[in-house]
Amino acid sequence: MRKRNVxxxxxxxxxxxVTITMTxxxxxxxxxxxxxxxxxxxxxxxxxxDAVYIxxxxxxxxxxxxxxxxxxxxxxxxxxxxxxxxxxxxxxxxDLSPRTVSQIRxxxxxxxxxxxxxxxxxxxxxSAQTSGLKLNVHYTFEAGISYNLWMDFDASQxxxxxxxxxxxxxxxxxxxxxxxxxxxxxxxxxxxxxxxVSAITATDTFGTSINADGSFLIGGLVDGSYDxxxxxxxxxxxxxxxxxxxxxxxxxxxGEIIIPL
Numbered sequence: 428m429r430k431r432n433v434x435x436x437x438x439x440x441x442x443x444x445v446t447i448t449m450t451x452x453x454x455x456x457x458x459x460x461x462x463x464x465x466x467x468x469x470x471x472x473x474x475x476x477d478a479v480y481i482x483x484x485x486x487x488x489x490x491x492x493x494x495x496x497x498x499x500x501x502x503x504x505x506x507x508x509x510x511x512x513x514x515x516x517x518x519x520x521x522d523l524s525p526r527t528v529s530q531i532r533x534x535x536x537x538x539x540x541x542x543x544x545x546x547x548x549x550x551x552x553x554s555a556q557t558s559g560l561k562l563n564v565h566y567t568f569e570a571g572i573s574y575n576l577w578m579d580f581d582a583s584q585x586x587x588x589x590x591x592x593x594x595x596x597x598x599x600x601x602x603x604x605x606x607x608x609x610x611x612x613x614x615x616x617x618x619x620x621x622x623x624v625s626a627i628t629a630t631d632t633f634g635t636s637i638n639a640d641g642s643f644l645i646g647g648l649v650d651g652s653y654d655x656x657x658x659x660x661x662x663x664x665x666x667x668x669x670x671x672x673x674x675x676x677x678x679x680x681x682g683e684i685i686i687p688l
Contacts (some may be wrong), residue, residue, distance in 0.1 A: 465521055471582055478541070625647045
């Protein structure tokens, strides 16, 4: 079995606490109704596995209006590794009464697994089938406004290999909106010369795989400067583009990057 490049799971991530303050996503897209429209998407950062299958059945929203349960547009098993480099999937799209939300819970089914070197292993998910995967948040849905939220499920940090060969899910999930985050996009050439691209700061690293056509998109980035590193395949050399500036609400295009021999 090849060596796993699984990053350590920090205590805050194990506790599944994500604290953000969200403002409205589309205040220009207002309507006269007394409800807020909420779209919730699932996306992922890549991981060194063949597949990561998560059985998502529903989403619970805990707010000052009580707890409401929302059935997914497509309940069932999702391969997280299919959703990266700007690819996502719509989980729920609903009109909700105005409310202030304190927690979101993902309720999982029993069909969770990880595929390593072609072999499938059950993925243990303590308490996820009952109390759910808990995300502590703080934001307010206002009437007449449409909100788009992305749940970024970091598979590389979320799966822990136990000493006995078993695997456990300890999710690391970020929630972000287009209004409060930005992105970096571009293309690399020659095709196939690099397999991964990362946006790096002094305190954190965000990354994605590169599409077959050479394009990539790293989303969910806050305002700031990032060094963009391309991890090359054998025969080519890693390259870093320093000081790429990101602004909330926009996509920074860095054009075509040539991977050197």
